[in-house]
Amino acid sequence: MPLIEKGHIVEDSFVRVADDEALPEGASVLVGIDRFLTEAEALKARQAPVGVVWPNNRPIAEIAPHLGQLSLIALNFPSFRDGRAYSQARLLRERLGWQGPLRAIGNVLRDQFLLMERSGFDQIEAVKEADAEAFDEATHRYTVFYQPATDARPSLLRQRLGRTVPGVRS
Template identity: 70%
Template sequence: MPLIENGRLIEDRYVVPADEDALPDGVPLLIPAERFLKEAEALKGRQAPVAVLWPNNRRIEEIEPYLGQLSLIALQFPSFRDGRAYSQARLLRERLGWRGPLRATGNVLRDQFIFMLRAGFDQLDAAKEDDAAHFAEEVGSHSVFYQPTGDGRPSILRARLGRVAAHGTTN
């Protein structure tokens, strides 16, 4: 699948090993949550980046003790109707303080790109290469938002309140 980051197609440098395979040395790994949790202590000494593929039916708080050893977190969307990964993304960004790359993977649809960005995702596993052009178009189509979210941009209310505080007026 094409990988979009900041509106551009990028090469996915992470290798996803099969559950029974030995972990290759010297390459960035994207490891399923179950295996990561079993081997977390052994993975601390790796010289290459380690990322985790976290399912949306598992409590995101379980990952908190390991955030310092991760280079990327990928959250799964098994179905476009299943939005639990949005909640996980916001919890990671807003409550657990995750500042590293956050990838949306699985059933990632064009219509949901802007919502994924607003929830705090930086990377999207897209279905098609031309999704990158749509992504850039979608990102540029909105300049203000009503809802506060995990992407760090202030809502229109916060922006307005900041203007009032700075100038002492609403005009």
């Protein structure tokens, strides 16, 4: 699956490793939550970056004590109708202060790219190559927003009031 990062198709530097597979030496790894919690101390000692796939049915607050040892958080969209990962992304960015890469994985469709970007995702694992190639068009289709979000685009209310304050969400 193609990986989109900040609007460009990039090579994925993380190797997804199943719970029963050996960790490749020196490679950046992306592991499931069960393995991550079971092997937290051993993973902390690794010399290579570690990322975690966080399920959307688990409270995002549980990840807070581990944020310092993570290099990537991947949030899962098991179905295009399941939007819990949007809420998790905003909570990670706004309440927990996560500054690192946040990846959307699973059933990710072109129509969702703009909302994913506005919710705080900076990496998207697209289902189809054609969707990845259409990222720029999909994220610039709309230019006016009523809702405030984690991105830097001001809401319509802030624009009308002429109050776009740097560093403050609109």
